[in-house]
Amino acid sequence: MKSMIEVENVTFQYKNNEEEIKALKDISIKVKKGEFVVIIGHNGSGKSTLAKHINALLLPTEGKVMVKDMDTKDESNMWDIRQTAGMVFQNPDNQIVATIVEEDVAFGPENLGVTPEEIRKRVDEALNIVDMIEYREKAPHLLSGGQKQRIAIAGVIAMRPDCIIFDEPTAMLDPVGRNEVINTIKKLNKEENITIIHITHFMEEAVNADRVIVMEDGKIVLEGTPREVFTQVEKLKILGLDVPQVTDLAHELVKEGISLPADILTVDEMVMELCRLK
């Protein structure tokens, strides 16, 4: 299958107080169409910088980034790339432009020059997908964090992207809001077949991904299915990252000599395996 996103040997360098800092060091990633990729890492591991490269908000110092075979360095592609690869940011307050929910969702398509009737259709559709249609005439500042973030997601969906990059969309939300957003993201991937790149530092959010990429200090240190990545408990702990609680528990139990498979990721699996013990 053709790649949705190709990041080839990308290095990104910037100057901070006369000091050259390399935020990305020779990174290569390929994301297939329809894939659900989670990128995890510490603050300062370069994961947000990587996200901004895919949306052409930043351009690589070396190497190249291709979105649907369009090079981000070519300025004539910029608007097509931003329409193809939408982006949702961390702070829901700072990405809502308009004073009414539906006006904000319409902002993207309006920028693309879509006809008014078509915008209306897309806005209603997008609000239905994120389950916020009954709030369409409300003022955004009266909504909860999770709802605001869903509005931001609707604003991106209304542009009909093939791929959405989520840059820590749950970092500022309470557990309820986090669940709302995560379920919306899963739904977009399953039902709308939108390619998802989800950047987070909550390990639990990575369990359902097709692929997990762990970043540290501008490099990729681990890559694979959630099972492959999270079973490397020791390695993750050296990196200072958590593993999902259940996986950690399984790991500890195995160390104590209880015969459990080491690749347990969810509570349900744990319950199954424990019941099988005799």
Add this chain to the structure above:
Amino acid sequence: MLKDITIGQHYPTGSAIHKLDPRTKILVTFALIVGLFLVKNFIGYIFVVSFIIMATIISKIPFKYMIKGLKPLYILITITFFINVFMTSGESLFHIGPLNVTREGLYQAVFMAIRLILLVVGTSLLTLTTSPIMLTDGIEHLLNPFKRIGIPAHELAMMMTIALRFIPTLLEETDKIMKAQIARGADFESGNIINRAKSLVPLLVPLFISAFRRADDLAMAMEARCYRGGDNRTRMKELRMVKQDIVGFAVAGTLIAVLVFLRL
């Protein structure tokens, strides 16, 4: 406390006047202001007052609410009244100490006070019946023809929209910072005016820093959503003039014609 501030004072009732095109309302209000300055005697005011009363009745906004809007202006109106009473020369009626009250002065004072009141009531009718977004939209459309001579119509409207959008967010933030500083012993309420102004520094510095950060974030989010200025941009809700707007223009036009006629 800060949340009580309502900007624009929009009072939605869904009346026919609320549903008028914002451009119509802006132009009519503008005509009304010009008309008010054309009025030279009290007969003219009868027409303006009946126009405003009619509009208020149609708009279903309670008269009490309209009068309440005048409250903050009563000092200004009183000052204007007294300046006119004492500073106009003419036939002397009576003296208060060194001040001379004239017939012309009294007439002029009442006249000016009425003009001020009508000016405020007339313009507040615009903001009461039009949501800030519609108002911005209307201004953008009305300024569009002046783009050629370098007036950035779209940019101005966008700035107003974003300002309106962030007023509640920043008020909330101010509240939060204030509470955080009070919790650490800051005192915003006592002392003389200089001390109080000084105590605002630990409030304003974090507020400005956060506002700049928000601006940075928002600019990036807007770019990510393909924002590239007003060119080739479409709107979901297009403004359309309908029959009611023509009626509105006709009524306002008649009023202006009468006022011009009275002045001749």
